[in-house]
Amino acid sequence: MEILKLKNLSFSYPERDDEVLQQISFDVKKGEFLVLGGPSGCGKSTLIKLVKHDIAPAGRRKGGIIFNGKRIEDLPAEELAGEIGMVFQDPDNQIVMEEVLQELAFGLENLGYSTDYIRKRVAEMVQFFGLENLLARKTHELSGGQKQLVNLASVLLLNPKLLLLDEPTSQLDPVAAKEFITMVKRINEEFGVTILMVEHRLEELTAVADRMMLLNGGQIAYDGSPREVFFNVWDRRDEIFSAYVPSIPSLSLHLNENPEVKEIPLSVKEGRMWLSGINGFSAEQQPLPEAVNVRKVLSCDSVCFRYERKGENVLSDLNIDIYSNEIFAIVGGNGSGKSTMLKTMAGLINPQRGTIRFKNQKLKKIPKQEFHLSVAYLPQNPKLFFLHDTLEEEWSRAIERTNDENGNEKMNRITEMLGISHLAEHHPYDLSGGELQKAALACLLVSDPEVLLIDEPTKGMDPLSKQKFGELLTDLHFDGHTIVMVTHDIEFAAEYATRCMMLFNGQVASVSDPRSFFAGNTFYTTSINRLVRGSNLQEVITVKEALASWRVQASIQV
Amino acid sequence: MLMSFLHPFYLIAAVLLLISLTLLQGLVEQLRNRAKSFFFLTLFIVAVNPLVNHRGTHILFYFRENPVTLEALMNGFLMALSLLAILILFISYNFVLTPGRFLYLFSKILPQTALLAMLTLRFVPLLIRRLDEIKIVQKSKGMTITEGRVKDRAKNGVSLVQILLTWSLEEALQTADSMKSRGYGVTKRSSYERYTFTKNDIISIVLLLVLFAGCLIGLFNGYGNLTLYPDLESTSMGGAEWSVFVLFLLYIGFPLLVEGREQFRWRYLN
Incomplete structure (x- = not known):
């Protein structure tokens, strides 16, 4: 039986002629776990907001949405609020109250349930989620993952039949994201709640989703079980969606001449079984590219930092040297001090002890303005970077800062290269996350900085944008910029970094080239590496590397 | 209460009681952080009042040809104490009355x-x-x-x-x-919190009302308020005055008694 029915649903925003959604029709069965994916702007977020009628965006809608046999606009407000729950992308913004307990009770209080009922429900839910220790905490003190779990619990308390999730894990680190998805799966399995989840990161979801749907340009591009979808994407040699196929199925599709849908491995376990059944790969070690002409550009010497006088050290006795011409990735768990480390290196916060040197010169001795031009910092949230009403104005201010006569030409070249020159007239807040990031990057690149410090560049990015951004980093690297980035994204670091470092407890836990770095880790590593570990094959960390070093007949298909 | 009983004994007693209350509630840090500003504020009021207020008959000395009177000095002192008591009370208030x-x-x-x-x-x-x-x-x-x-x-x-x-x-x-x-504004909101009225609450309210009434009666009969003008009254207290004083102490000290009883039980009877 279907719980949700979309019939020829079309939608366009006010004063826009183009339709964000075009004639979309599909059914969702009761108890189904459906994942919706697609590039930014493909209409997936609009779609689920239309289903949650009380927050539907303004615009022209055609076609019908039927929930449980009733048209969505005929549902009384109480029923709609209770029966369709929604968890949003940003963990912070959806929290209303100051304390966790108040936040949990918020929805139930709104619907006017009796105190006894509210207390009973909250008690049950807190047990189920294991939130006992968080109840009296202030909501802003929680980590992103905890916040998102509180948000989920708060929505579930209303007993929804359909749960909508709008990229709920895009702001979380991989461990927290996994925990969140496990919880959603439990809710789906143990309570039979129907799940409709919009998400970019399909890697974690392939094993739990019943059905996957990929949208493009407001239309359904693929629909089916994860295996079917991956097979069809591969079968059509789809360039847009090939980046959406997670690495293990992608590897198997590349290596198999005649893959069968049923045999596509999704998890490490299935992947290993598939690998053990196949022989004949001849291993060949790819030599690492040799470093030429390296010199130290940025170095931290026993750096200690804490935010409060009596607080704990965020960075304690940190020593690291960054060399010219490398893409240096800093990975590590939440709260390990990664962002703080980047900010100290950017000279934005001063360490209490230790020194930071730029080209063997103490940071304190370099004029600030000059330093910021040669060591540029791209924040995690590029929105905070912009002051002016249009990008053009922002760019011209950036040119002024460099005192460069040819600044204008240079900026034109850069915006052309980044593909954002047509956005000059736009207001920064009208851009998508990726565009905003590039616009900020343009401001930094105009001063031709030696070092680029980038904080979490791939957060919330769809796989294709991520791939493009990675290629951009590689280009910048070839142009002679040293890049230091902080990232949660292990796969991204493995693919594009030339050296990786793990920060743990404010200190360097390990640092080396990606291959030996990830090969040495058991948990904190790519899924391809986990797949091939212990097999008779050459150890590799990415699909690309596997295809290059395992000389196989399938190379024609790459 | 703290603003009506303008008498040094009453106010000094009140300040001491309220300080004990905040200490008993474990708000040492908050009190210490504010101690400096409270001290200077008090000093400021005591110092400024006689300079702008020249009423009274007991002239202590002349400051730039203006008389500084004992009455004005006492008035400043009482005002400062009254304000101090209220400020300390607020530390405790913020602790007890959380946003929830x-x-x-x-x-x-x-x-x-x-x-x-x-x-x-x-x-x-x-x-x-x-x-x-x-x-x-x-x-x-x-x-x-x-x-x-x-x-x-x-x-x-x-x-x-x-x-x-x-x-x-x-x-x-x-x-x-x-x-x-999550349905905000759909119907009338209910509440998770349930603060029920217990027998203890009723007893406390009755006691407080009785004490409050007693203090008020005392106040209307001219007790607990130092007459400043035109001539400073002696601060010594007679028999009836003492009984009003005790009522006042009990009233201000009530939270201290409640808090103290809890802590006593916790420490010795467990």
């Missing part, structure tokens, strides 16, 4: 206003955290409010606040969506 309890008390009378007040309270620390983040990011562009000419700094400051507001408004839209999607 505040919301509960007022949500029956003014539900929307109470929730708005809550949201605003949450917003203040949020805005401060966001401003810090903006400051760091903008520092990398050379926008700072800690260096340079005052004019530039002020201009930069305005720009920072401008980003803060645009950004926060944008984020607040999402908060609104989240509230709406």
Whole structure:
């Protein structure tokens, strides 16, 4: 039986002629776990907001949405609020109250349930989620993952039949994201709640989703079980969606001449079984590219930092040297001090002890303005970077800062290269996350900085944008910029970094080239590496590397 | 009460009782942090009052040809003590009446206003955290409010606040969506909290009312209020005055007794 029915649903925003959604029709069965994916702007977020009628965006809608046999606009407000729950992308913004307990009770209080009922429900839910220790905490003190779990619990308390999730894990680190998805799966399995989840990161979801749907340009591009979808994407040699196929199925599709849908491995376990059944790969070690002409550009010497006088050290006795011409990735768990480390290196916060040197010169001795031009910092949230009403104005201010006569030409070249020159007239807040990031990057690149410090560049990015951004980093690297980035994204670091470092407890836990770095880790590593570990094959960390070093007949298909 | 009983003995006793209360509640840190400012405030009032107020008959000395009277000095002293007592009381008040309890008390009378007040309270620390983040990011562009000419700094400051507001408004839209999607404003709100009236609460209220009435009767009969003008009254207290004083002590000291009883039980009877 279907719980949700979309019939020829079309939608366009006010004063826009183009339709964000075009004639979309599909059914969702009761108890189904459906994942919706697609590039930014493909209409997936609009779609689920239309289903949650009380927050539907303004615009022209055609076609019908039927929930449980009733048209969505005929549902009384109480029923709609209770029966369709929604968890949003940003963990912070959806929290209303100051304390966790108040936040949990918020929805139930709104619907006017009796105190006894509210207390009973909250008690049950807190047990189920294991939130006992968080109840009296202030909501802003929680980590992103905890916040998102509180948000989920708060929505579930209303007993929804359909749960909508709008990229709920895009702001979380991989461990927290996994925990969140496990919880959603439990809710789906143990309570039979129907799940409709919009998400970019399909890697974690392939094993739990019943059905996957990929949208493009407001239309359904693929629909089916994860295996079917991956097979069809591969079968059509789809360039847009090939980046959406997670690495293990992608590897198997590349290596198999005649893959069968049923045999596509999704998890490490299935992947290993598939690998053990196949022989004949001849291993060949790819030599690492040799470093030429390296010199130290940025170095931290026993750096200690804490935010409060009596607080704990965020960075304690940190020593690291960054060399010219490398893409240096800093990975590590939440709260390990990664962002703080980047900010100290950017000279934005001063360490209490230790020194930071730029080209063997103490940071304190370099004029600030000059330093910021040669060591540029791209924040995690590029929105905070912009002051002016249009990008053009922002760019011209950036040119002024460099005192460069040819600044204008240079900026034109850069915006052309980044593909954002047509956005000059736009207001920064009208851009998508990726565009905003590039616009900020343009401001930094105009001063031709030696070092680029980038904080979490791939957060919330769809796989294709991520791939493009990675290629951009590689280009910048070839142009002679040293890049230091902080990232949660292990796969991204493995693919594009030339050296990786793990920060743990404010200190360097390990640092080396990606291959030996990830090969040495058991948990904190790519899924391809986990797949091939212990097999008779050459150890590799990415699909690309596997295809290059395992000389196989399938190379024609790459 | 603290503003009507203008008598040094009463007020000194009240200040001492309230300090003991805050200490007993474990608010040592809060009290210590404010001690300095409280001290200077008191000193300021005591010093300034006689300079602007020249009423009274007991002239102590002349300051720039203006008489400084004992009455005015005493008046300043009493005002300062009264204010001090109220300030200390507020430390304890903030500890006891948390925002949640505040919301509960007022949500029956003014539900929307109470929730708005809550949201605003949450917003203040949020805005401060966001401003810090903006400051760091903008520092990398050379926008700072800690260096340079005052004019530039002020201009930069305005720009920072401008980003803060645009950004926060944008984020607040999402908060609104989240509230709406959980049925905010659909029906009359109920509450998770249930503060029930116990027998102890009723006894406490009755006792407090009796004490309050006793104090008031004393006050109307001219006790507990030092006559300053035209001629300073002696601070010594007679028989009836003492009984009013005891009632006043019990009234102000009531929370201390309640708190003390709990702590005593906890420590010795467990």
